[in-house]
Amino acid sequence: MSTGAAPTPTPFRIEIPETDLTDLRERLSRTRWPEAETVEGWSQGMPLAYTRELAEYWRDGYEWRATERRLAELPQYRLAIDGLAVHYAHVRSPHPGALPLLVTHGWPGSITDLLDLVEPLTRPEDPADAFDLVLPSLPGYGFSDKPSGTGWGVDRMAKAFAQLMAALGYERYGAHGTDWGSFITGALGTADPDHLAGIHLAMPFAAPPKEQVELSERDLAGLAKLKEFQQNEGGYATIQATRPQTLGYGLTDSPVGQLAWAAEKYWAWSDHDGDLDKAIARDRVLDAVSVNWFTRTAVSSARIYWESYNNMALAPVHVPTACVTYPKDGRMPRAWCERRFTDLRSWIDHEAGGHFPALEDPRLLAEELRAFFRPLR
Template identity: 45%
Template sequence: MPTTDVQAFEAHAPDAELDDLRARLAAARLPERETTSHRWAQGVPLADLAEVVAYWRDEYDWRAFEARLDRIGQFRTTIDGLGIHFLHRRSTRADATPLLLTHGWPGSIAEFVDVVDELAEPENGTAPAFHVVAPSLPGFGYSDKPATTGWGTEKIAAAWVELMGRLGYRRFAAHGGDWGGVITTILAGRFPAHVLGIHTTTAQAPPGSPTDGLTASERRWAEETRDFWRDRAAYAKQQATRPQTIGYSLVDSPVGLLAWILDKFAEWTDTADSPFEAVSRDRILDDVTLYWLTRTGASAARIYHESHDSLDPELRVDVPAAISVYPRDIEKCPRPLAQERFRRIVRWTEPETGGHFPSLEVPAFFVKDLQDGLAAVLAASR
């Protein structure tokens, strides 16, 4: 296949794969319950996990998710020898702007399926419309798994520019959170000739940025972010140093994969007790099942090995940027620190609700915030 080809793609897991998943769930060996009365203090509680496993085995409908992906439009192309999968939804609006959406870990393109249609064809005629492109990161979902090292965030950003060019989008806006936020930052800093501007929920200041003059609330944000990386980021250290080791469990055991991912949905969402207060079981299982069926638990974990703590401290973003800091996100960068890297912040918002997965937790608000943020970005880029 010529490397410039873009080909349509349809998702369809063999029935045998789904039967095998159900059989593995039925034969799962679970440990005893946690020994603490504080439910999530030791990780995913046994009762919660057992309930989700039963639902996944007996009621969850993967075919419905496959159909939703196909309705949006799926494609693949090869860039630098690696097959890249992506969703592509063109708007009917003549004034639509190309928009690149990049997910993170433990997310996937499943983060965006509920917001693509409204971004492409907004009900409010005065809201901006977008031609939406949402690629699967290398090693995630239906993208190929890199067979060698080198596919870090810098190379991914360059590949995204190539991808958008193949679709006829020489200049585009970009959004991302988590790893998608890092990649979006690199896109804006390295490729300003192609990036009109960005919206991100993951604004990272350069290391060592001065904290003098921060307000009490801004200082608390900085302290909470520091504490997260010091006390609650064992998953990142494991995947950065031993992705192959944890990968065996993630690829071989659906219950192990579910627990590993569900733990993050629980801790990183804006909820009092259970992630299902904010995100439905089906939406979380769409994401987990995509990892399972594509056998990408290990390959997705390797993005930490490639890129953990690797964002260039000297990188600066001079294109217009809109930044949203959700209250229960894991990294909350105060604006004075963010301005050290993002030098044209045209819109800064601090929503009242939401966590690390806003497109799943508060999809209607997320879409409006993204529309408003990118409207400000596009106005400033003219």
């Protein structure tokens, strides 16, 4: 950041032009559909019948303006950090002494994934558990600027968010994240330890330790599942880590392309019996898809894979840490995580749940955040 006067946050309001909504509906009506899959289920990707149903609902049933009004209830700003304007919602609790909490989303989501956390965290039953929330859009995502050059990987984003919290006047704060937000939160533990009360990670990652460690049956099962994920589900990440620009032309031009690319992940990574609506309401899935579509961030959001997917230090973290895992999400061995997160205070293995805890069970996630940070205030 500049050594001169500190940058001033600019108030921001999300207002998608009506012409963009009309264009979306027209494009959805003109979709060129492929033939149906040749198998039952999802093994070839998102089935045609489900995709058509969801696209028709996006066109005729989903109300973006309702989500826009929901977002408008949150004070939002953009602040220049490291050459980019970073968008964020800043929701202060009405209770004095609330702990600042930075919450970061991941791909293919946006801050819309986090909205159900706002009420239980800023207005808890016990005022002593209250948080002031800072919900940023990752650089290249949503309403933050898109980097025009290379270098915007996990570590740089973590440093940018440390600068954001400092600019907001917070000398001590907590952080939570999942997906890329988990990696950024872990990197924040290395980049800004003097100001962190603690970090809370869904989907923690750590490198294998150099020394031999004993792994439990649950650890071994988690590693086997990660290997299976790479073989059967990891194609999207390989493409985004190698050819995000090529992918982006189709996703930026076709709303159904953007819809299928993102919605497949909400279906595959959440915990349900085959009916996604039982885990995550389709309006919430379409919130994130709509943000990606209206902001034309298919390429810029994918580039974090190109920047970081095979280039993360996973450096040691010495601040108080909580890790939570879910059966429909990636699970690293606890023994590995204990060596990276040297002050591991809490480890919870859930028996249910998936990759999107703020959407699948926000009340439970809020309870766990309150419980972890309670003794750290």
